[in-house]
Amino acid sequence: MPKIPQRIIYxxxxxxxxxxxxxxQFYLQEKxxxxxxxxxxxxxxxxxxxxxxxxKELQQQLAKLNAQYDTLHQKTQNRQNAKNSLKASIDEYQIxxxxxxxKGPGIVLEANEDLSLTQMxxxxxxLKNIGAEAIEINGxxxxxxxxxxxxxxxxxxxxxxxxxxxxxKDSLERRGGILEQxxxxxxxxxxxxxxxxxxx
Amino acid sequence: xxxxxxxILIILGVGIGLLITTQWKTPQKRSVNxxxxxLALQQTDRDLINEQLTLKNDITMAQKNIDTETNLTKQDAxxxxxxxxxxxxxxxxxxxxxxxxxxxxxxxxSASGSGTADTISHAADLRDIVNVLWKNGAQAISINxxxxxxxxxxxxxVNTILINNTKTTPPYTISAIGDSRQLNNALRNTAYLPxxxxxxxxxxxxFTVRSKWILxxxxxxxxxxxxxxxxxxx
Numbered sequence: 001m002p003k004i005p006q007r008i009i010y011x012x013x014x015x016x017x018x019x020x021x022x023x024x025q026f027y028l029q030e031k032x033x034x035x036x037x038x039x040x041x042x043x044x045x046x047x048x049x050x051x052x053x054x055x056k057e058l059q060q061q062l063a064k065l066n067a068q069y070d071t072l073h074q075k076t077q078n079r080q081n082a083k084n085s086l087k088a089s090i091d092e093y094q095i096x097x098x099x100x101x102x103k104g105p106g107i108v109l110e111a112n113e114d115l116s117l118t119q120m121x122x123x124x125x126x127l128k129n130i131g132a133e134a135i136e137i138n139g140x141x142x143x144x145x146x147x148x149x150x151x152x153x154x155x156x157x158x159x160x161x162x163x164x165x166x167x168x169k170d171s172l173e174r175r176g177g178i179l180e181q182x183x184x185x186x187x188x189x190x191x192x193x194x195x196x197x198x199x200x
Numbered sequence: 201x202x203x204x205x206x207x208i209l210i211i212l213g214v215g216i217g218l219l220i221t222t223q224w225k226t227p228q229k230r231s232v233n234x235x236x237x238x239l240a241l242q243q244t245d246r247d248l249i250n251e252q253l254t255l256k257n258d259i260t261m262a263q264k265n266i267d268t269e270t271n272l273t274k275q276d277a278x279x280x281x282x283x284x285x286x287x288x289x290x291x292x293x294x295x296x297x298x299x300x301x302x303x304x305x306x307x308x309x310s311a312s313g314s315g316t317a318d319t320i321s322h323a324a325d326l327r328d329i330v331n332v333l334w335k336n337g338a339q340a341i342s343i344n345x346x347x348x349x350x351x352x353x354x355x356x357x358v359n360t361i362l363i364n365n366t367k368t369t370p371p372y373t374i375s376a377i378g379d380s381r382q383l384n385n386a387l388r389n390t391a392y393l394p395x396x397x398x399x400x401x402x403x404x405x406x407f408t409v410r411s412k413w414i415l416x417x418x419x420x421x422x423x424x425x426x427x428x429x430x431x432x433x434x
Binding site: 045103 | 203205208209212213215216219220222238241242244245248249251252255256258259262263265266269270272273276279282283285286289290292293294324327328331332333334335336338339348349350351352353354355395424426427428429430431432
């Protein structure tokens with residue numbers, strides 16, 4: 001194998017080194033140029049400026065919408081509360097006026113004799129006094145404006161009363177109580193759940 | 201002939217020197233050139249874009265919330281129906297003043313003679329009068345301004361009469377709104393109130409009936425509570 005002169009090797013090394021530096025310099029310049037192009041920077045600055053402006057407007061819009069929502073929500077909340085309260089009142093009023101069928105604990109009175117008009121008036125008055133919340137006589141619901149005459153209720157009498165069953169029973173049956181006053185000897189039965197019809 | 205190698209090496213040496221200088225100087229430029237701020241600008245741009253996305257999402261959500269609330273507001277028509285229904289029922293229960301035509305009944309103890317069971321007015325008399333009025337279509341009744349409601353009882357407590365837990369004494373003024381002619385006729389019919397009619401005639405019990413074009417009956421002003429009765433469901 002012929003011997004390569006030493007100086008040729010130096011030249012080769014020097015050329016390789018130079019080639020490496022040249023290539024590296026080229027890529028570095030390209031990279032710097034790429035990120036520092038003044039046009040690109042200008043565009044980006046403009047974009048950032050627009051974004052800042054746009055985001056500020058969006059924040060204002062969001063704040064406005066949130067305020068609008070808060071106002072609406074507050075109103076709705078108040079309305080909802082008022083509505084719920086009204087619905088509860090309606091339920092109570094419907095029970096009172098007898099427009100709805102109702103259920104609840106209470107007592108039942110069964111009698112096989114006719115009551116005179118005044119006896120019936122006194123009995124119903126006493127039931128109200130004792131705390132009857134709903135009364136039904138022979139399938140007819142007694143309402144706040146119910147009136148009756150001698151022919152309204154005939155025996156056998158089947159009277160259902162919703163209220164505090166223990167108080168109703170004790171008050172009716174006590175000595176000198178309304179049953180004794182009107183001379184009606186019937187058993188008062190406690191019922192855990194009575195079902196009363198709506199008024200017609 | 202002289203060798204060209206030294207010349208080539210000189211040229212290469214100068215070239216490499218120049219390249220090393222350039223290479224060495226380039227990184228120095230980075231610390232003073234706009235790359236740092238540029239990158240920061242790029243980061244700001246990205247942050248702002250992300251912030252914009254978040255804001256837009258938040259706005260969409262806020263819009264949806266507003267739509268939901270607005271829909272609830274639109275249901276106000278239903279609310280007003282509920283309020284109207286409540287008002288009608290409230291009137292029926294007796295929780296509002298009522299005006300209209302009707303009758304005014306006065307019941308009082310007899311002015312003459314000694315005080316016997318037949319000469320004085322009783323709770324039972326009032327109960328009978330109220331029943332006749334309801335039976336003949338009365339829409340609202342009050343006794344001495346106490347509105348008669350669903351649980352009003354009329355009871356005698358020693359020398360007074362208790363209505364809605366309020367003591368009252370004679371004379372008793374019973375006001376009733378309804379068809380005044382029908383109410384008047386019913387009250388004057390001795391068959392409906394035979395006991396009162398008998399004592400008026402024999403003992404001078406005071407019982408008068410007057411028709412009224414305009415009559416005002418106050419609302420019930422006490423309290424009541426429904427504890428046991430509940431609406432049937434289904």
